[in-house]
Amino acid sequence: MRTVSDASAAGLVLEAQGLVVRFGGRAVLDGVKLAFAPGAVTAVLGPNGAGKSTLLSCLAGLRRPRLGEARLGGRAIGALPAKERAQLVGYLPQNPEIAWSVDVRTFAGLGRTARVGAFGPSEADRLAVERALDVTQLAALADRDVTTLSGGERARAHIARVLAGEPRWLIADEPLTGLDPSHQLDAADLMRGFARAGGGVVVTLHDLAFAARFADRVVMLVEGRVIADGPPAEALAPEVLARAYAIDARWTSGLAGPLLDVVARR
């Protein structure tokens, strides 16, 4: 993946500094303090309603927390000009919408919105879109109507759209949901490749075993608080899972990595 140059991403740290978000009196995020360095994939996990999506939208600069702030490279992300923020941070919402029938290439090109000049797409813009279509294996479908794609192809189109913008950070809310196992692996490889090339990745996931194999770091969020943060083996330890999900679980070793054996419900 050539979308991010190693030198440029160095030092562009993404931080959550004491984020507090309330919905109707309930604290969805309750003082979340985290720092993410580029070059790694961080999976944010937690039970439903733990505040994962809210955390990601704060990190992407799309939601202003009640208290605290998200910072990118030392600057408050809310204070960045929208265009600059969009160039640095690619965001993939949960259940993303596609309102109109457009072809896949045009759709991926939307990812360049913050980069295209006043006189339309340049050669660099076109090349970036083609590269994104290439790495997501969509080049052959580039002229298809994006609304007629299968679920897996559409999920790849969304990833292509984000990559086409050549962001330094990739923030994706459940990008693997709805994909079959083989496309989950493909999408995970794309994100790992993005991180290996020097970009930063923060994703939310629900599949614990998948997170254990694919993430460099796991953040466990429960009721708006971080209860564990570290390498998967630590942050997904049985004690943590018991606290987070009220399950008894044990890790065993499988062919390609750890497997989670859920023993019983407490």
Next chain:
Amino acid sequence: MRRVAPLAVVAGLLALLVALCALSLVAGRVWIPLDRLGEAGDPRWAIITSLRVPRTLLALAVGAALGLSGAVLQGYTRNPLADPGVLGVSSMASLGAVLTLYFNLTAPGATAAFAMAGAATGVLILLGLTGSAGGAITFLLAGVVLNVIAEAGLSLALMLSPNPWAASEIVTWLLGSLSDRSFTDVWTAAPFIALGGMALLLVGRDLDALTLGETGARSLGVSLRRTQGLIAAGVGLACGASVAVSGVIGFVGLIVPHLMRALVGGRPSSLLVPSALAGAALLLAADILVRLIPAASEVRLGVAMAVLGGPFFLWRLISIRRRFA
């Protein structure tokens, strides 16, 4: 997925417009073949220059305003049923205009100013009611509410109107027409329509980004506040000025973007210019048609468009329901 190139569509529409303009100058209750027009003294010149030229220009301007507004509103709401009429913007404009008739405000430009204020208020209420998370359904419901409010105001103005003359003037004007308009009307409306149209042409890229929804568009660096401001100002000026000179003419903004989408594809920004041109062509063609229908008094353009547009709206609604079923 590749459809007709937008440039080819624009060229075709321009050619169609030229032909319609020529037809519009010769067609009407008095048929004037241009090749047999005499020298400067021929009285039929007067019909052309003082009646048909302004009427043609107004049809072009109003049609373009409505077509473009429809394309922008559909793009913003991501709803193919949006249109200044359906969303209540035209009703709000006519409420503004009728207030000037009701209060007998005769200052030059008062009707246009009130109509534009009414339309802009309508768009702002729409955006306010739906907020930043407004879905397509919310928008249509907000449009229903606006229509109800405006209709109530209009009925009240009619009921309380000081004299029968004012009431009948209001009713006739509400039906929407371009007959017997003068160059004064052209100069009243055209500059504002042009200004509003320019504002609307600026939102193309934002509308494209909105294909990903509001969160998606914001993550791409689009400032929705700016988009909403441009749309409120643009639709307010363009539709308000149109309603001020022509009364309420519905469905142009509904039909035209739909037809153009079949030609140039779904990308909102590439629909804007074709929709403006096709709106001008549709309204001019409809206006030529109502001039030629043999009836005791000319069929009102607004009525004719409603007769065409009603079934179209129904058909769209049914096909959309099928898609979601």
